[in-house]
Amino acid sequence: MKPAHALEFKDSGEADDPIAEVAKELAALKADLETKAANDNTKLTERLDRIEAKVNRPGNKSAANDNEPRVETKALNKFLHAGVQSLDDLERKTLNLGTTTAGGYVVAPEYSTKIVEGLTQFSPLRGLASSMTIGGTEIYIPTLTGNADGGWVTETGTRPTTEPVFGQADIKTFEYAAVVPVSVQLLEDSFVDLAGFLSRHITKRFAKGESAAFIVGDGNGKPTGLMHTPGSYNQITADQDGSDLLAKLIDTFYALPSEYANVGSWLMKRETMGLIRKLADASTANRTLWSDGLANGTPATLLGRPVYEAIDMDSFVGSGSPAADTFPIAFGDYASAYQIVDRVGVAIQRDDFTGADNGIVKLRARRRVGGKPILPEAVVLIKATA
Structure with a gap:
């Protein structure tokens, strides 16, 4: 069986021009490659779309765009500039406010993921x-x-009695x-x-x-x-x-x-x-x-x-x-x-x-x-x- 798009040269006795035949075959091959590349790009695009949809699911902390502030950030900025009356229901739920002197609620991780604590010093x-x-x-x-101290004695002298205290x-x-x-x-x-x-x-x-x-x-x-x-x-x-x-x-x-x-x-x-x-x-x-x-x-x-x-x-x-x-x-x-x-x-x-x-x-x-x-x-x- 002849391979698809195989180049074929005819005898000189035939009417068709060999150069024209070669050009025709090359054009068909180019079209076939472009069609295949388009199909591969479509599959790649579909795969990227699926990944993006997965990343953007609710609750995924990595979903936020680097250039787009999170809802907590926007709500906190809005609260700081215009007060609680400027917040809608969703923003009110996002910012749970407590008593400041008792620690409040630590809201908006962009602002409060660390507690600042003074140095604790103690003797070593x-x-x-x-x-x-x-x-x-x-x-x-x-x-x-008290120590058990001895003493110098002669060869037959009395040895001192001592004991530790x-x-x-x-x-x-x-x-x-x-x-x-x-x-x-x-x-x-x-x-x-x-x-x-x-x-x-x-x-x-x-x-x-x-x-x-x-x-x-x-x-x-x-x-x-x-x-x-x-x-x-x-x-x-x-x-x-x-x-x-x-x-x-x-x-x-x-x-x-x-x-x-x-x-x-x-x-x-x-x-x-x-x-x-x-x-x-x-x-x-x-x-x-x-x-x-x-x-x-x-x-x-x-x-x-x-x-x-x-x-x-x-x-x-x-x-x-x-x-x-x-x-x-x-x-x-x-x-x-x-x-x-x-x-x-x-x-x-x-x-x-x-x-x-x-x-x-x-x-x-x-x-x-x-x-x-x-x-x-x-x-x-x-x-x-x-």
């Missing part, structure tokens, strides 16, 4: 001290208060709790994960509360802080105006026994860090006392040991007559000096029932934790005298 003692998890209300930790540190756990009421409709209609945000927020605020107790807690219904009884520690006295601070820092460093100093850290407020930095930079001989962290996130060092910002520490009051002594700087081995005990971590429960009549969900958060200084010899304080 939890990361520096020793910690353990216990299964009861309190724990007794043995402490050695033990004490114990009683560390109780205390509960830190909060109840956060939230509107059911706010939880349902927010474009952000509001429940997740509140859980993270509560956890950070709990961390701030416990870190303050670890530094300055009085032990009354809360942990006993590292700085609650400063008289228990060795102290180096400095002037309140900081004029002799660099020399006192060196005294403090060498007042701590080597076993503690080799793993010790400095605790102080950020403004105290600035005071030390200015004093060190003012003298060429003292610039090596302070060294900034070599990598992002690593602490600066003072006399070779890391410096941590503790917002709950005291400040230098400055010149004049301050009301009382302050203790703005601590240097020590906090893993030896302070013990943290955890009974229950941050537990958050969602209560959908007790506030249901008022459309309220209550997030109940609690934590049980304790802490107490156990070895004062592992820390030295700088006292800014009144």
